[in-house]
Amino acid sequence: MTAEIGHFALILALMIAAVQSVVPLVGAHRDNAEWMAIARPAALTQFGLVAISFGCLTQLYLSSDFSVLNVIQNSHTTKPMIYKIAGVWANHEGSLLLWVLILALFGSAVAAFGANLPPALKARVLSVQAMIAVGFYLFMLLTSNPFERVEVPPINGQDLNPLLQDFGLAIHPPMLYLGYVGFSMAFSFAIAALIEGRVDAAWARWVRPWTLAAWCFLTGGIVLGSWWAYYELGWGGWWFWDPVENASFMPWLAGTALLHSSTVVEKRDTLKGWTILLAIITFSLSLLGTFLVRSGVLTSVHTFASDPARGVFILALLIVVIGGSLALYAWRAPSLVSTGVFQPISREGALLLNNLIMATAAAAVLLGTLYPLMLDAVGGDKVSVGPPFFNSVFIPLMLPMIAAMAIGPMLAWKRADLKPVLARLWAAMIAAVLAMLAVWAWATDGPVMGVIGVGLAAWLFVGTLVELAGRIRLFKVPARESLRRLARTPRASWGMTLGHLGLAITIAGMSGAGAWQTESVQAMKPGETVTVAGYDFTFDGAKDGQGPNYSIVRGTFLVTKNGQPVATLDPEKRVYTVTKRPTTEAAIHSTFWGDLYAVVGDKDKATGAYVTRIYFNPLVAWMWGGVLVMVGAGITSLTDRRHRIGAPAGRRVAGTAPETVKT
Numbered sequence: 001m002t003a004e005i006g007h008f009a010l011i012l013a014l015m016i017a018a019v020q021s022v023v024p025l026v027g028a029h030r031d032n033a034e035w036m037a038i039a040r041p042a043a044l045t046q047f048g049l050v051a052i053s054f055g056c057l058t059q060l061y062l063s064s065d066f067s068v069l070n071v072i073q074n075s076h077t078t079k080p081m082i083y084k085i086a087g088v089w090a091n092h093e094g095s096l097l098l099w100v101l102i103l104a105l106f107g108s109a110v111a112a113f114g115a116n117l118p119p120a121l122k123a124r125v126l127s128v129q130a131m132i133a134v135g136f137y138l139f140m141l142l143t144s145n146p147f148e149r150v151e152v153p154p155i156n157g158q159d160l161n162p163l164l165q166d167f168g169l170a171i172h173p174p175m176l177y178l179g180y181v182g183f184s185m186a187f188s189f190a191i192a193a194l195i196e197g198r199v200d201a202a203w204a205r206w207v208r209p210w211t212l213a214a215w216c217f218l219t220g221g222i223v224l225g226s227w228w229a230y231y232e233l234g235w236g237g238w239w240f241w242d243p244v245e246n247a248s249f250m251p252w253l254a255g256t257a258l259l260h261s262s263t264v265v266e267k268r269d270t271l272k273g274w275t276i277l278l279a280i281i282t283f284s285l286s287l288l289g290t291f292l293v294r295s296g297v298l299t300s301v302h303t304f305a306s307d308p309a310r311g312v313f314i315l316a317l318l319i320v321v322i323g324g325s326l327a328l329y330a331w332r333a334p335s336l337v338s339t340g341v342f343q344p345i346s347r348e349g350a351l352l353l354n355n356l357i358m359a360t361a362a363a364a365v366l367l368g369t370l371y372p373l374m375l376d377a378v379g380g381d382k383v384s385v386g387p388p389f390f391n392s393v394f395i396p397l398m399l400p401m402i403a404a405m406a407i408g409p410m411l412a413w414k415r416a417d418l419k420p421v422l423a424r425l426w427a428a429m430i431a432a433v434l435a436m437l438a439v440w441a442w443a444t445d446g447p448v449m450g451v452i453g454v455g456l457a458a459w460l461f462v463g464t465l466v467e468l469a470g471r472i473r474l475f476k477v478p479a480r481e482s483l484r485r486l487a488r489t490p491r492a493s494w495g496m497t498l499g500h501l502g503l504a505i506t507i508a509g510m511s512g513a514g515a516w517q518t519e520s521v522q523a524m525k526p527g528e529t530v531t532v533a534g535y536d537f538t539f540d541g542a543k544d545g546q547g548p549n550y551s552i553v554r555g556t557f558l559v560t561k562n563g564q565p566v567a568t569l570d571p572e573k574r575v576y577t578v579t580k581r582p583t584t585e586a587a588i589h590s591t592f593w594g595d596l597y598a599v600v601g602d603k604d605k606a607t608g609a610y611v612t613r614i615y616f617n618p619l620v621a622w623m624w625g626g627v628l629v630m631v632g633a634g635i636t637s638l639t640d641r642r643h644r645i646g647a648p649a650g651r652r653v654a655g656t657a658p659e660t661v662k663t
Contacts, residue, residue: 003068003147006056010097010147013049013104014137016042020130024123025195036123040111043126046133047108050101057097057146058088067153070094070146076159076578078549086170087160092294092310093146095173099290100136102174102181103129106210110185117206124192125185132184135317143310159578162550168228172221176248179218180286183255185210187283190276191325194332199276204266207279209638211262215255216634222248223627234571234584234599236519236615238623241390246369247289250362254282257358260351268348268413270340273333274355280329284322285362291318292369343415350408357401364393395449402456402507405500406463410470424470428463432456443516450515454508461504468497495637502629509623512594518616523609533616535596536560537569542600542610550574550583555600555610559589569598594618 020042027035060068061084064077074091075084089098107129114122140146163169189207193199225248230238239245258278264271291314342348368385375383406428410421435458436451443450469475471493472485518533526541538558545552557569569587576583589596594616601611 002056002059002065003149006053006060007145007147009049009053009056010137010141013046013053013100014134014141016046016049017130017133017137020046021127021134025127028120028123028127028195031120033119036119039123039126042130043104043107043111046130047101047104050097050104054088054097054101057094058085060147061085061088064157066155066157067149069148069150072150072154072157074160075157076549077156078577079160079165080548082167082170083160083165086164089173090160090164090170093140093144095177096136096140096144097146098174099177099181100133100140102177103133103136103184106182106185107133110210121189121192121196121203121206124195125188128188128191129184132188132321135321139310139313139317143313156578159549159576162574162576162579162581162583163232165576165583166228166232168224168232172224172228174221175217175224176221179214179216179221179255180248180251180289182210182214182217183251183279183283183286185214186255186258186279187325190279191328193276193336194328197332197335199265199272199336201266201269204262204275205642208259208262208266211255211258211279212634212638215252215259216631216638218248218252218255219627219634220631222252223624223631227624230620231586231588232584234586234613236517236586236597236599236613236617238513238620241368241387243369244289244293246365246390247285247292250365250369251282251285251289253358253362253365254278254285257355257362258282260354264340264348264351268340268342270338270342270348271352271355272336272338273329276333276336277329278355278359280322280325281359281362284318284325285366287318287321288366291315340414342413345411345418346416347408347411347413350404350411353404354401354408357397361394361397364397365390368393399452399456402460402503405503406460406467409464409467409496409500425463425466428459428466431462432459434458447515450511453511453515457504457508457511460507461501464497464500464504490642491640492637492642495633495640498633498636499630502626502631502633504626505622505629506626509619509621509626512619513617513623516618520614522612522614523604523607524612525607525609530612530614532614533594534561535566535616537596537598537614539610539612542603547574549578550576553600553603555598555612557587557598557612557614559596567596569596571598571600573600573602590621592621595620 020039024036024039024042027033027038057070060071061075062081064071064075064084066072066075070091070093071087074087074094079087088094107126110117110122110125110129114125117125186207189203189210193203225245226238229240230236258275261271261275261278265275291311294310294314340348368389372383372385375381406425407418407421410424411418432455436455439446439451439454471489472482474482477485520530520532522530524530524539526539529536529538531537536559538560540556540558542553542555545554551574553573555571557571559566559569567589569589571587572585574583574585575581584599584601587598597615597617599613601613603610
């Protein structure tokens with residue numbers, strides 16, 4: 001009965017979404033307040049119904065109900081409870097249900113907390129959000145029903161993919177989907193603005209917190225996936241430009257550009273059409289990622305489905321959403337007139353440069369991701385576009401942007417003089433030069449790009465601190481006055497500062513891990529020692545063990561440096577009982593300067609030696625820490641009071657009552 005309740009709730013949600021997508025939109029067109037008011041209860045009801053459906057599927061997993069095909073294919077009675085829960089969304093059908101749950105959640109949040117929105121705009125936004133939901137409900141109910149029953153239930157299930165039975169990957173999809181689907185709000189606001197024919201500072205203020213929240217979740221989701229790949233796959237790396245990795249990275253790039261562009265709309269009433277286009281592109285790239293992992297065109301550990309029928313359906317949905325929104329943009333965008341003007345050397349100019357580089361980088365990643373698929377579709381040769389292409393295209397694009405990031409916040413709006421700004425950045429220039437010299441002296445045989453990366457990180461870090469010092473007039477006014485200015489700095493400004501500092505730290509970590517990784521692969525017997533990056537790894541043998549639903553081979557490495565103990569590493573190789581599939585659990589000891597990383601592999605029965613992989617990955621902790629600072633920066637900016645209030649109150653005109661803004 002639980003499965004039938006969940007299925008019926010989905011059907012009701014589809015019906016509510018269909019009403020929500022039409023009636024409030026028509027009401028806004030006719031200025032009918034009663035029809036527009038339907039949007040709020042419809043959005044809340046839709047969320048309640050999807051939540052019931054998701055709860056039913058979760059209960060089916062918790063009770064190991066093997067009369068449901070989805071549970072059979074992705075669960076087992078011996079699986080730990082946390083992975084029974086994670087199994088709900090670790091498959092095609094369940095992940096789609098999570099997708100629409102989050103979509104309904106964002107819509108209900110606008111309905112519940114959007115009291116400051118004009119009724120017509122709110123009705124249009126919720127209608128567009130419901131249109132997206134209708135497409136996904138139909139996709140689920142027609143091709144991907146998560147509640148499909150089987151006639152003869154088996155005694156047990158087929159278990160979940162062992163690679164997905166990991167805590168990092170258990171929370172990775174929800175975070176990623178909160179980012180993917182969160183950008184649907186920016187898309188809905190953009191389409192509503194095109195229909196209404198108005199984009200102003202108030203619109204930018206309303207759309208920015210939703211975009212910022214989605215950006216924070218997507219950033220967290222990407223780094224969780226990267227972290228999982230780092231310690232679970234045992235290859236010592238954290239990014240491989242896998243097509244599905246790229247599918248999450250492209251909307252992140254476009255979303256970052258959208259965040260900066262919306263600031264220009266809010267502050268200077270310009271770049272309106274460009275900002276609307278970025279909102280459309282960002283969500284379109286999120287939908288493209290959904291297509292890639294569900295269409296069967298890719299084979300990856302990240303992909304969920306390989307059914308061509310599903311791929312055709314979601315491709316049609318993609319064409320309708322992207323094609324329709326771009327057609328509306330082509331029709332209505334010319335009416336979005338910008339009143340702000342600016343010179344190339346200005347803060348607007350710097351933000352526009354940021355946008356152009358981010359958009360170009362996203363386009364380059366898109367080309368590299370889709371080119372092999374397009375070539376294969378027209379009968380061409382099988383080709384693979386990998387890290388060499390992406391690194392050679394993406395990294396040169398980022399260099400001028402990072403250099404400009406330290407300069408942009410110090411420029412004035414509308415028109416600025418570059419010379420005095422560069423003069424103020426003398427400390428950043430010195431820091432960059434010293435950092436590059438220090439790195440060059442430490443690793444004279446390292447790649448030049450690594451040295452440049454560390455130098456740019458130092459430039460951006462110190463340059464950001466210089467901008468902060470200038471904002472509080474450090475050393476130019478009494479210390480008490482500087483502290484007062486620091487305390488009164490808006491949280492959105494703090495978010496910008498922390499975001500740039502976090503990016504600088506992340507760049508340094510990426511440069512170190514990418515340029516100076518040391519690797520050693522060999523067969524080792526107990527008692528043998530390998531030296532990597534000045535550390536001695538002594539293999540102390542391996543022992544067999546048993547986990548909840550897998551067998552273990554656990555190796556032990558004693559790590560010393562100059563005769564002094566540093567760490568004991570215990571990597572594992574697991575073989576899961578049901579699927580007989582092996583996984584790798586790397587052992588990692590993190591230090592300020594780098595990670596000690598060990599992997600144990602198969603045993604050679606003839607010699608008794610084990611295949612081992614030893615790595616030293618410099619500055620990896622900086623990379624993770626920098627990303628956490630960036631996410632914290634986004635959260636800090638979200639707490640800015642202006643985002644809670646929404647649009648600024650209008651100016652009072654003589655003889656009229658002041659406008660009120662609900663909080």
